[in-house]
Amino acid sequence: MSNLTTQQRSDIDKLWTEFWTGGITNPLTVIEQISFLMFARLLDVMETTGERKAERTKKPFQGRFSGKDDPRRWKNFKQKKAEEMLAVVRDQVFPHFRKLNGGTTFGEYMQDAQLMIQKPSLLVSAVNMIDKLPITEGDAKGDLYEYLLSKLTTAGINGQFRTPRHIIRFMVELLDPKPTETIGDPACGTAGFLVGTMQYLLEKYTSPKGKLKGESGETIYTGDLLEPYRDHIQNGMFHGFDFDATMLRIASMNLMLHGVDNPDIHYQDTLSNSFPERFPKQASAGFDLVLANPPFKGSLDEGDVHPTLTQTVKTKKTELLFVTLILRMLKKGGRSATIVPDGVLFGSSKAHTALRKVLVKENQLEGVISLPSGVFKPYAGVSTAILVFAKGGETDHVFFYDVDADGFSLDDKRDPVKENDLPDALARWNKRNARKDIDRGAKHFMVPVREIEERDFDLSINRYKDAKHDAVKYDPPAEIIAKLRTLEKEIASRLDELEGML
Known part of the structure; x- marks a missing residue:
């Protein structure tokens, strides 16, 4: 179904259970929270790619962060201790999401983007797992979504x-x-x-x-x-x-x-x-x-x-x-x-x-x-x-x-x-x-x-299709009758055996 390895799937399953035990039980909310964190990581990856390209081409780069040390960047907050990480993600990263692209339709959906994770240890687990996933490779984001969405037990509403x-x-x-x-x-x-x-x-x-x-x-x-x-x-x-x-x-x-x-x-x-x-x-x-x-x-x-x-x-x-x-x-x-x-x-x-x-x-x-x-x-x-x-x-x-x-x-x-x-x-x-x-x-x-x-x-x-008829080969009638007689004999002798047991 997807190109995720067995290990990656089992990491996602484990994280899913942690969300569940951490009190977040609606599967769509779990997917959404994981998406927000993937998004935070990918924004950082895109920023780094842009910075590298700018260094190579010597052209100015208009990024989404205030530079390499911006605390809202994934690589900077993922190093922090649990409580501190939770505060940065809740109070800085999510408000940053809401301001992206100057309040366009994207901003419209991010207006009510909220970090639902309240347990610092759950956030650390989620950040660590997402950090290991190959989400920068080609279709891996799609594979991840596919696997997450397959966890919606029903076809959804x-x-x-x-x-x-x-x-x-x-x-x-x-x-x-x-x-x-x-x-x-x-x-x-x-x-x-x-x-x-x-x-x-x-x-x-x-x-x-x-x-x-x-x-x-x-x-x-x-x-x-x-x-x-x-x-x-x-x-x-x-x-x-x-x-x-x-x-x-x-x-x-x-x-x-x-x-x-x-x-x-x-x-x-x-x-x-x-x-x-x-x-x-x-x-x-x-x-x-x-x-x-x-x-x-x-x-x-x-x-x-x-x-x-x-x-x-x-x-x-x-x-x-x-x-x-x-x-x-x-x-x-x-x-x-x-x-x-x-x-x-x-x-x-x-x-x-x-x-x-x-x-x-x-x-x-x-x-x-x-x-x-x-x-x-x-x-x-x-x-x-x-x-x-x-x-x-x-x-x-x-x-x-x-x-x-x-x-x-x-x-x-x-x-x-x-x-x-x-x-x-x-x-x-x-x-x-x-x-x-x-x-x-x-x-x-x-x-x-x-x-x-x-x-x-x-x-x-x-x-509109022409059904193709394959010629079926049958044994000659005499052979079929001989086989039936043999079967009949076997059945009769088994019945005799059963009768003898009564």
Whole structure:
């Protein structure tokens, strides 16, 4: 499931128990407190990197601290005795968080950031553990979050669960975002899709000269070719909404740690009436790209759902309303990759059919990529698919791909395995061709829109797939009868034995 070593996992488990015994029992609060401390350490790491770069390039550096001896820096407070450390973190580090980025949206979430740890010994344990974690290496922060979030025993309220990073990466690659575009997620959780997009841009727009080696030998992508777009990336590109304040704090920290200084992250139920009132620009025709894995659970109170959504599809089901919402949020020609539960593809209710009809007839449905049902374990075992669509235009052919394996075992453990269809799915997607992709026995093929209409807009791949029949070999009948007679004799003799025992 992640690249953390057994030792690191057991360190996290131990720390988790210490939080528990220290009186902090809400798992999201534990994750949030650990995030704050990780954030404190990473701010220091970023500061040190900036100072080194400034020494090398002789350019001035505007840091987030007052110099190398600032007591609020991780390397300075981690040396202190327990009581003293607690006082510095509580009275200096947390107030510093609240002032970061001059009260922008990030400051908005940090306003109520509080150190909940009151036991000095618990803070020392947490600081020591976080100090040992490899959080400066590539994906390790993500691995850590993934492991922490897997400790939320349920899928969370509102069906929240984290999208695995390799699935996020695959979806970002399907859309191939450009640094000039504007990207939104109407149910952003910890901002996985926004962070995944930033990572993708950094890797794609780093020149060979811009690649640096990190302390542990990992490649650091500086994104030097993103310079002309820097202002847009920092201030206008990334937008996320969620109605869980803790998730939003984690999301803001996550984006800042990935180099987005001023992400536009807001507390908002995007299906409700207040979304277009509070955020008119984002609520309709605001985005070039929307990447999302919206919550599938539950139905809503119809009274609070914005009428533009229920006009299109009369339903209370969140998974249908979110697809309608995403269509509304996209600019004309804007594109989305969205995860939906399988029921959206073939559900036979009026609302299900109406939504698919809107996707196919009034917009351009580009692809339906079925994922295996273990992808979201251990949180949930639902079968899902990725819908790729563009707003407006018309559908001509739809690309279907049946992913059987995603590089991880499909049980609760999610251990790495060799089988992985995602690279092939991406390659086929990029080379899709309506004239050539016609083998319905293959994993991937194109289906003309006419055929989809004839099948009541059913989008499940099995409706269009040719099932391959393997010839089964049977023994000759005489041999089968002989085997049956032998079995019958054995049974008779066993029954005789049993009778003899009575």
